[in-house]
Structure formats: structure tokens, C-alpha cells
Amino acid sequence: MTTLSLSEQETIRRNSLNRLRELGYDPYPAAEYPVNALAAAIKAGYSDELKNFGDVCLAGRMMNQRIMGKASFAELQDSSGRIQLYVNRDELCPGEDKTLYNEVFKKLLDIGDIIGVKGYVFITQMGEISVHVKELTLLNKSLRPLPVVKEKDGVTYDAFTVVEQRYRMRYVDLIVNPQIRDVFVKRALIINTMREIFNENGYLEVETPILQPIPGGAAARPFITHHNALDIPLYLRIANELYLKKLIVGGFDGVYEFGKDFRNEGMDRTHNPEFTVLEIYVAYKDYLWMMKFTEQLLERVALALHGTTRVTLGDHIIDFKAPYPRVTMYEAIKNHTGYDIAGKNEEELRRICDTLNIAITPEMGKGKLIDQIFGEKCEPHFIQPTFIIDYPVEMSPLTKKHRSNPNLTERFELMVFGKELANAYSELNDPLDQRERFEEQLRLSEKGDQEAMYIDHDFLRALEHGMPPTSGMGIGIDRLTMFMTNNLSIQDVLFFPQMKPETRKQEIAFHPEEFSSLGIPGEWIDVLKKLGYTSAAKLREVDKYTRLHQEICGYNKKNKLGLPNPSPEEVKSWLSGQG
């Protein structure tokens, strides 16, 4: 195996690995390691009077090493945080053989190695709670150097910051940037809190298909795949809605699902092709009930995370304290544009859009036009949680018509920080009305709207069996996590955001014997390799031997190799293979 493609530090670590094996230390031991303490618990609970933690065993990654002769300090980082280790040569190695300290600990261990230690807790002269190490075990040798991030008095030095690297190598990001871990701990807490509330109410957590023959429940462009055995196209779901409503038809009073949806659309700082959504459907409720439920849900999530309903987000403080103001869509548009769009037809709406300088396209129907006005002129204004209610029927093909106005639907979206956070309605359960709405979608599709919904005949059949009056609601979990953790980019709340595939430089096989058989001396083979002549075939592509001669002599000089230069004739003979 050639190690030429490795960096110096990687080579050194591999050499250390081999040396450890020679000395009889298994760099990758199989046995369980009996951890009985965490760094954070020790730091929080140690008392110098009690001398507790007298026999601890902990494991983690060594993040720093300060060797001072026969006594050294190191930092151990486990899942809870960091703690200092004190390692003394004669205590680690009570007998004559000091190899474990002198060679293994001081030389063969590196930053990033995973070790286990046993010992007792004490406080150093500098006043730092530390573990006095009596036993040290290597649990995993790390072969790549870790970015070394240092921190003092809240100032971070040499941070690992390159965003691309952080997303592509999230494992490294998590090791060296501990605050990143918090975001994901909070993300889990958000989901757990919501689940707790749903379960308290007796709603059932369910799972519905991700692979769907018809991608329904939303207006979006799907990913398409193919099932070989059935020989049919299948779509990755864009929403859970229709399947969950079929379960309400089936007799459940409340069902919810945390699931991934997939949309084949643009990617930016607020959109990832796959994202997590919570959808919940509750029978015998309406959208008014759902508004109350939603505001209580969010209030409780904020309290669980922050102990307060007030959450910092960018330059704002968002207060999730219920209740939230309710503004109808028409009011919102009237307030922010001056136009009352109630009762306006498509042509009139187009003129309003033109006046307001809103970009529109011919295939946009009435619903899309109104959505466009709202999105452009109103949405950004709703920073504090606000329910926008009563959407035009054209925008909401799965929503029940408003009880007091047939042109509107019983729908709300919750706006926070100028963005949609939740979307809910009194679900349409009139199967004949639903059929007409689907047919209207079909007309939009024929007009060129690529996001118009497909007709789902099984869903219609289910509705024909009868669905109780139901309210449903969806929340984007990624977006909620962004809002609750003060991150403005979705990539910061996903462990592995979608990225373009990394192009790997391919490792080139190198066969020195190809060159020696041409009569090329060993010292020049290395030079040729460095210059990019990685095979005899590449060497044959050289048209002028004089050029190659100059190249290798130049390399010799530049790198001060001190080799006696070959004559041009010798180089010529290499190329002709006559050497």
C-alpha cells in the first residue's frame, strides 16, 4: 500500500497505530467499557469536602494534551461535555515498565482518539475539577486529525467554520462545535413535547405510506420512482393528508404522524428536498378549535424549551404566548395593499397585481393570484404569531367551505417571522364537493399549473363512505425548529442537509515496476510520480524527451533533491523503453 496520498499527519497516525499493535495494545478493542460517570455530572456534583466520585470510569474523545514530563493533563470530551484528566507517570505505570505513559500516552495517542479512564475526582491547584487517572485504555485510534478549536473566556479560536465542510462532515462539526449538538437536542425535545400533548389527548400515532401511486394532499412537484415487481411508477409523498383522513373515515378520533415529505423543487436556506412534517387530524372538531389547540401546543413547546414563551429569532423576540391574533386573508390584503379583493374575478385580480407590480403568469388561476398578492405584500409583515383565516375557495381544494360564505373556506395558516409555520382547516368531507374541487384542479393542470393536485379516486371513495366533521393541521418541524432555536437556515436544523455529491479525487493505482522495467532508476520513479506520470502509459504520451528531461531536472533543483541529473539521452531511452 502506498501512503503517498496521505498527509504527513495521517501517516504519523497510521504509524502510531502499527506501533501500538507491536506493543500489544489493541487500537480497536471489542470489550464493553464499563462507563459509570459523565463529565457534566462530575463537574456539577463533585464536592471537595465529600470527596465523592472516588471511583469513576469514563470514556470519550481526547481533545487536548498538555504533556509536562512525568505528569500531564488532557481533556476528555464525552457526550455531556469536557473534563480535565491528570495523568501521572508513576501512578499509571506503578512497575518498572513505563511504556504506557512514556510511549503510548505521550507519543502514540493523538487528539481525537477515544480513550477510557478509571480513577478518582479531585481539584487541581488551579481549582479545576479533574479526574486523577489510575488506568487508561485506548478504545479507538483516530486516523484523521481533527480541527483544533480552542476557547477561552467565551472567545473561540480557530473555529471550524467553513459551512460546506460542516454540513458535509457533520460528525466533525458535532465533535468540535458543541453548540451544534444543542440544536438537535432541542429538535428532539420539540417533537417529544408535541407527541406528549397528542398522546395526553388520546390521539393515535400512525404511519402511512411514503411510496404512493398518487402523490396527494398538497400542491407540489413530486419525486418519481419505479417499482420493479409491480412495474408501476411510484411517487414519494408530498403530504400525509389523504391517508390520514382515510383513517378518520375508518373510525379513529384522532391520528397524527411525524413524517418526511419530499418535494422536487428548489433548494435554498428554507427549503430542503426532504423535510419533516407533523400532521394531525381530529374528528368532530373545526378550524376554530384547531386554532386554540395550535396556540396551546406552541406555547407549551416554547416553555419546554426555554422556560418562557418569548423566543429570540434574528433581530426579533417572538412571543408564543396564546392566544394569537386572527386576521382574515381579505383583511390582511386590504390592510397592506388598500385593495378589497372580495368578489373580484380573475381579470380584476390580474389588474390589481399589475398595479401592485406583482409578477404573474397566464396559467395562474384566481387562487394563485390571491396567494401571490398575499405572499408579496402581506406575509412579511406578520412577525409575531398571527392566524390568517378564511382563504378563498380556489386556493384550498381540500377545505370545507366557510359556514357563512361559500366563496371562502374554513382554513388558517399560522404566520410567524413572516413565514408560514402551520396550515390547517375544517376538512372537506362532502364527497361531491370534493370531486368538483379535484376536477377544478384538473382544469388548472391542463392550463399548465404543474402543482395542481391529482384526482385521488380512492380518497373520494373513502369520503363517500362518510368522514366525520374533522379538523386537520400540519406544522413544518424543520421550520419550527429554526424558529425555536434561532437558526435562519434549514441546513442548520438538519443533521445532513442535501448537498451536491462530493466529487472524490480518484486514488490512482501506481505500479513502480512499470517504470523500473523501462530502466528508470528508483530515485527518478518517485519524481515522475510527483510530476503526475502515474503510469508507463502516461509516460508514453510525452512527445518530446527534452521537455521531460527539463521537467525532472527542474523538479530536482526546485526541491533540492541533490540527485545527479540524467543526460537527455538517458531520458530518451526511458521513453523508448530501451534502457
Place this chain on the structure above:
RNA sequence: GACUCAGUAGCUCAGCAGGUAGAGCACAUCCCUUUUAAGGAUGGGGUCCUGGGUUCGAAUCCCAGCUGGGUCACCA
């Protein structure tokens, strides 16, 4: 998709009227023998993103591409 900024050592970055690639940390060797981001000394380490072009000479200037960030557009 458009515009814009960036890509140099393991990490963070400097270098750019075109003239031998630099610093700090990390790494190695030695000294020190209880340190607090950093004890001291010495040293090794680079396809300056890739490919073309201009030039005697390109990390630097020009063109194209790749990757990423930002803004905008598109998008429940």
C-alpha cells in the same frame, strides 16, 4: 435559474503593481516536570479548486468549469 463573493498546510487565515508560497494552532524531535486558547527551542508539511489562455515567468491577470456561501427569482 440570475447576480455576487469565496476556494492557499489537518484547522483558521495572510499573501495578489505578476518574480524562490507565509503565520498561528495542529504535527515531529529535544528541553521542561501540576498546566489553563499558548512553557521553551528546533524542524517537517502545499496539485495555491480544476482546465485553458496571456507572459521569459501566474496563487496573483483573462476565459471556461467545479464546489460552496449570500441576495434575488421559483416554490404550501
